[in-house]
Amino acid sequence: MSVMGKPILYSYWRSSCSWRVRIALNLKEIPYEIKPISLVKGGGEHHSNEFREINPMEQVPALHIDNHTLIESLNILLYLEETRPHRPLMPADPVKRARVREICEVIAAGIQPLQNLIVLVYVGEERKKEWAQHWITRGFTAVEKLLSSSAGKYCVGDEITLADCCLVPQIFNARRFHVDLRPFPTILRVDRNLENHPAFTAAHPNNQPDCPPEATK
């Protein structure tokens, strides 16, 4: 692999954490290749010995970039921001940066880990829908409150930030689990302002090379 080769994103079409990174790469206009890792085929390619060497957490995303493989989506977003300042996705002011990161972290630590696939499998078929709804609703209640003081057109003010890269995929998951989104008008407003943005559209699960044709019908 050449030093200057395109970054390789290990991604699954419906993974909200992979989606966060796809959005950021698109916004920053960083060309990249997708290496699809199926979370369902044969019990999940993320559990293979080969992929465990790439990410010992056995999950997507992982990003091979600058001759290193990085894991954990917020970490990857911050690495891109530190090394590719083109089209910044973080404000310059330290308090505003904190506002962006706290929305990211509520989603990435407070919501998504509780409703991801491996946890729902462990929770069991009977309880999984109610479980996912419970934790997404709890987290979105906090996000709505945070956005009520930070949001302009987007999560923090009128510029797209890493918080938007995290929020949009989480809204998709909320809809997938039939969460009632009516109590979250600010979340819905930000979502509407981003739904036709080309960087977000191109990163959408339905537009991924590994999206099964039946999913988009």
Added chain:
Amino acid sequence: MSVMGKPILYSYWRSSCSWRVRIALNLKEIPYEIKPISLVKGGGEHHSNEFREINPMEQVPALHIDNHTLIESLNILLYLEETRPHRPLMPADPVKRARVREICEVIAAGIQPLQNLIVLVYVGEERKKEWAQHWITRGFTAVEKLLSSSAGKYCVGDEITLADCCLVPQIFNARRFHVDLRPFPTILRVDRNLENHPAFTAAHPNNQPDCPPEATK
């Protein structure tokens, strides 16, 4: 409250996320006041209307600093690092910074959210011990693998970083849930190298103002 007043940390003695921030404040020699928030008294002071205004996620820590209240522990750690570069807790090299953040994020998003108090209450008494052990063991398996290539005396090389602020409290939780730590020799080595460090000792649950006397017996 004066502009130059000491930062106020909303903290609970046994909260591992509060503990992360206590360590960083101590390492950076930032004087602070603790405002204890009991997670048990009267169903939990973190669920009060008053505290919900401080943190809509209804959890500790929160840090009042520079006339703003910040939530989410990794966010707070990064804010301290950005605004108080004294005694840095992050390397300068971007790839090494990523190595620190990925250890932090495996713990803060991949382990702790699945074994925290509110989740265990929701899981139920019968299953909670096995549940906590399962997710801590899974996460520590990944952390051990990451440390096997990054660790020197501490998590990443021979300087204390934010990764150490996250790891030590998680080891305490692992012991609390009787996780078998023998498969994790590098984690245990880093822990031994930090157990007598004054900044870590002062931040230990047993040395908090709200630690009940019976807990230290």
